[in-house]
Amino acid sequence: MRAGFPARAGVRAVAVREFDVREFGARGFDVRTGDRGPARRENDCAAWTADNERFNAVGRAAIGMTTVRDVREKAGTTPITMLTAYDATTAAVADEAGIDVLLVGDSMGNTDLGYDTTLPVTVDDVASRTAAVARGADEALVVADMPFLSVGVEEAESIENCGRMLKEADADAVKLESGDHTVELTERLVQLGIPVMAHLGLTPQRMKETGYARQGTTRDEGHRILDLARKHEDAGAFCLVLEHVPANLAAQVTDAVSVPTIGIGAGPDCDGQVLVVDDVLGLSPSAPPFAKQYGDLREQMRGAMAAYREEVESGAFPAEEHSHVADELDDLY
Ligand SMILES: Nc1nc(=O)c2c([nH]1)NC[C@@H]1CN(c3ccc(C(=O)N[C@@H](CCC(=O)O)C(=O)O)cc3)CN21
Ligand SMILES: CC(C)C(=O)C(=O)O
Numbered sequence: 001m002r003a004g005f006p007a008r009a010g011v012r013a014v015a016v017r018e019f020d021v022r023e024f025g026a027r028g029f030d031v032r033t034g035d036r037g038p039a040r041r042e043n044d045c046a047a048w049t050a051d052n053e054r055f056n057a058v059g060r061a062a063i064g065m066t067t068v069r070d071v072r073e074k075a076g077t078t079p080i081t082m083l084t085a086y087d088a089t090t091a092a093v094a095d096e097a098g099i100d101v102l103l104v105g106d107s108m109g110n111t112d113l114g115y116d117t118t119l120p121v122t123v124d125d126v127a128s129r130t131a132a133v134a135r136g137a138d139e140a141l142v143v144a145d146m147p148f149l150s151v152g153v154e155e156a157e158s159i160e161n162c163g164r165m166l167k168e169a170d171a172d173a174v175k176l177e178s179g180d181h182t183v184e185l186t187e188r189l190v191q192l193g194i195p196v197m198a199h200l201g202l203t204p205q206r207m208k209e210t211g212y213a214r215q216g217t218t219r220d221e222g223h224r225i226l227d228l229a230r231k232h233e234d235a236g237a238f239c240l241v242l243e244h245v246p247a248n249l250a251a252q253v254t255d256a257v258s259v260p261t262i263g264i265g266a267g268p269d270c271d272g273q274v275l276v277v278d279d280v281l282g283l284s285p286s287a288p289p290f291a292k293q294y295g296d297l298r299e300q301m302r303g304a305m306a307a308y309r310e311e312v313e314s315g316a317f318p319a320e321e322h323s324h325v326a327d328e329l330d331d332l333y
């Protein structure tokens with residue numbers, strides 16, 4: 001929330017009530033009197049950079065950024081909006097568009113990194129992209145998606161990998177593709193102060209086993225997903241992603257748990273929705289059947305690049321306004 005702008009309705013208003021930047025300014029001072037705001041007093045060690053509008057991790061949390069608590073409290077109120085983001089520019093635009101949560105998805109494997117699946121994505125890939133997204137987004141909650149085999153093998157290694165996302169990459173939370181193997185781990189991470197978003201239904205890191213087919217389509221599978229949702233809520237997950245499951249199953253899971261559900265291909269009755277940003281913008285060569293395309297960026301990018309190429313080839317670019325001349329250099333040769 002920038003100083004001078006009214007609080008947006010919904011998720012941010014919760015945090016803004018605690019510490020209203022309209023009164024205390026983006027730097028944590030009362031813009032009229034120069035008094036320190038409450039968050040500034042509480043976080044006296046938060047270093048401000050004089051000519052940088054951005055705060056360190058403590059400052060970010062203090063000025064009314066979306067918090068895990070805000071997301072938790074949104075269950076049953078205004079729908080939560082989540083998009084993936086993998087770079088600072090996209091994160092900044094999503095933030096301007098008012099998106100609540102940015103997921104640094106391992107779908108970056110398919111979108112930005114050019115792999116066929118998410119399986120080759122590494123902890124370093126996600127950490128580097130998460131840091132970029134956190135630098136780009138002032139307000140949205142930033143969630144790092146833990147890649148294949150980065151959690152669930154050894155507990156200590158899982159904790160270290162998740163911890164890196166908060167310590168090094170400025171993530172606010174991690175998301176784990178969940179199952180029986182993540183119940184205890186979720187509890188341990190939450191105990192340690194690492195907020196966990198669980199992910200049930202289609203978990204693409206298991207694509208060698210499941211493909212990309214709909215999940216939870218039989219009564220047994222439905223019961224299993226409902227049971228895992230409850231177990232992850234009990235373990236302390238602040239939110240559940242439900243992917244590619246029947247809408248009536250997602251509706252019942254949403255009723256059964258008190259934490260918010262965020263659906264992707266899970267119907268309208270979740271507490272929020274998430275899509276891969278490339279699918280929304282029209283950048284993906286192909287998208288899942290549950291995605292909706294809201295833009296045509298691939299075509300726009302191709303058009304802009306072709307126009308540039310044509311102007312370079314024809315000599316129309318660069319024009320006079322893109323060049324400069326130093327008269328004293330005229331007779332060098
Ligand atoms: N761009 C993009 N968008 C996504 O939503 C996404 C990714 N990438 N990468 C990681 C996973 C993979 N996802 C997918 C990919 C394909 C289908 C899909 O086409 N399903 C079809 C075919 C199912 C089958 O293979 O049997 C379906 O009808 O369910 C679904 C989810 C969702 N995730
Ligand atoms: C689609 C979401 C839930 C995801 O896990 C990803 O983008 O990697």
Ligand SMILES: [Mg+2]
Binds near residue numbers: 145
């Ligand atoms: Mg993912």
